[in-house]
Amino acid sequence: MPTVEIEGLIKRFGKEVAVAGIDLNIEQGEFVTLLGPSGCGKTTTLRCIAGLEHPDAGEIRIEGEPITSVEKGIFLNPEDRNLGMVFQSYAVWPHMTVFDNVAFGLKIRRAGRREIQEKTSKVLDLVGLGQVADRYATKLSGGQRQRVALARAIVYSPQVVLFDEPLSNLDAKLREQMRIELVRLQHEVGITSIYVTHDQAEALVMSDRVVVMNEGLIQQIGDPETIYARPANAFVANFIGVANLMEGTFLSRSGKLGEAQFPAGEGAPPLRLRALGAEAASAGQRVILSMRPEDITLHLTAPPEDAPNRLSGEIIDTVYQGNFLDCQVRVGPHEIGVQMDHFEQLTPGQRVHLTFEPEHALLLTE
Ligand SMILES: Nc1ncnc2c1ncn2[C@@H]1O[C@H](COP(=O)(O)OP(=O)(O)OP(=O)(O)O)[C@@H](O)[C@H]1O
Ligand SMILES: [Mg+2]
Structure with a gap:
């Protein structure tokens, strides 16, 4: 059974159709990218998965369990979905240390002291922040803050992590370095990831599969080689390279x-x-x-x-x-x-x- 199943997803804002009918299955441990131009519905799709938007039609299941179903009247609140999220504006809390920033997700899930200590330390080591655990978040570089945001999203071992253009605020060099790090980490942890970007190079280097979107619809789904070498239509050919x-x-x-x-x-x-x-x-x-x-x-x-x-x-x-x-x-x-x-x-x-x-x-x- 795929880890994430999206079926017939539609989301309108007034007359504007942001997501026009999306079907997508994502397997356990896969890194899947939603790629497309500005306004094509990437963020809206991600927000529907996160439970931050109520879709107009469709169903989303995680490990077979519906978390949103318009037809069945099911809608789990965001905090009841076992998802991690990393967004573009990686709001780290400035008045907290790196450790407390990352531990927060475990605290609100009522983890015990010992568990918080162990899991947080482990994740901080994993993202290379073990040395700066006691530092205040304001004293971090852009790349370090991005790592805090990532550690925060994975510390409670969610079933799926959602990323919305998490590297777009970093300068070009750091962005390239973080792409590689993120993929390495994703493979190490084996966490199922849905990653949104409008940058085709980023999508091609990072993903197991790329989902190319335009105007709220999927244009093509394939591994990076297929998308690059065998675009399904003129839109994909033009957008990809x-x-x-x-x-x-x-x-x-x-x-x-x-x-x-x-x-x-x-x-x-x-x-x-x-x-x-x-x-x-x-x-x-x-x-x-x-x-x-x-x-x-x-x-x-x-x-x-x-x-x-x-x-x-x-x-x-x-x-x-x-x-x-x-x-x-x-x-x-x-x-x-x-x-x-x-x-x-x-x-x-x-x-x-x-x-x-x-x-x-x-x-x-x-
Ligand atoms: N809260 C909202 N109210 C009204 N319209 C919205 C809202 N959110 C998104 N839209 C519209 O839905 C469409 C899809 O938006 P979405 O944010 O999903 O695009 P995107 O692919 O993430 O674009 P970008 O690359 O610019 O982030 C756009 O036309 C947008 O204007
Ligand atoms: Mg967006």
């Missing part, structure tokens, strides 16, 4: 590859390109070709006639990014980004050729 998207018309299929045509500009015959995906598309259907900048090869001289997916165009501009070069190339009405790891001398207006493997590009239908 920098992808080149080209709109065209489906032609035909041969084996696992589909062929589609794309406008090449006035007077020019359309571009015919092949790629994976669009398994159910029929001739004439609108499709979107998605190809990643790092999967395109740039040639200074024309590639052989039989090379698949040949394009010709001219350089718009180039930007050095340290260990690679970003080029923008105009191909008819399209602007295509190419990422190169070797540095050619390229000048705007220069004629170049592009090729990409059909297996590295995807045709998407919506």
Whole structure:
């Protein structure tokens, strides 16, 4: 049985539909991320799980027990749900020591003195705060405060921990370090985690599974590799990484590859390109070709006639990014980004050729 089951979850605020019907199962010990743009309903979903919002429809179960069910009229108060929470504004109590901040959750659950002492010390060691247990919370760095918030959420061994953009107030370097620490800790403790972020890099490096959301709906659920390599639609392709998207018309299929045509500009015959995906598309259907900048090869001289997916165009501009070069190339009405790891001398207006493997590009239908 999955640890968390969400079924048909809907939440409206007046006319605004924040969550439009979500179904999601999360397994014991899994780290699942809700990823999507601002306003797509991530926080509202999390707040429904926490018992901080009453949904308009749906049921949420933890280990098979409904904690919210609109139909059955069940709604457990937040403090009666065995959940830990870490939010963006990690309000640590300034007038308390680190130890007391973390022990608080055990005190309100009426744990005994000995148990409080043991569990709090253990968790503080786990998050690397054992040395500063007696310090007042105001005397801590941003990263240390974030660790206090985390220790507080896990000290009473909740069934699930909910995180809402917990690292977004930290500077970039600390944020990257804390991502790694958080995942290490999560694996060590084995606690089931639901993590909200709008940062795709964060979601891809931290998660067992990523749930991509848009406008209150799930667009795709998958492990990071699948989400990155096989986005289910143009929204996911666009949101997850920098992808080149080209709109065209489906032609035909041969084996696992589909062929589609794309406008090449006035007077020019359309571009015919092949790629994976669009398994159910029929001739004439609108499709979107998605190809990643790092999967395109740039040639200074024309590639052989039989090379698949040949394009010709001219350089718009180039930007050095340290260990690679970003080029923008105009191909008819399209602007295509190419990422190169070797540095050619390229000048705007220069004629170049592009090729990409059909297996590295995807045709998407919506
Ligand atoms: N208390 C509220 N009253 C009215 N509308 C709300 C309320 N809370 C959220 N909304 C609306 O519901 C939608 C979803 O909001 P939510 O906070 O869940 O988005 P989010 O994905 O967490 O976004 P962000 O990345 O900006 O935090 C938004 O359009 C928001 O304006
Ligand atoms: Mg939010």
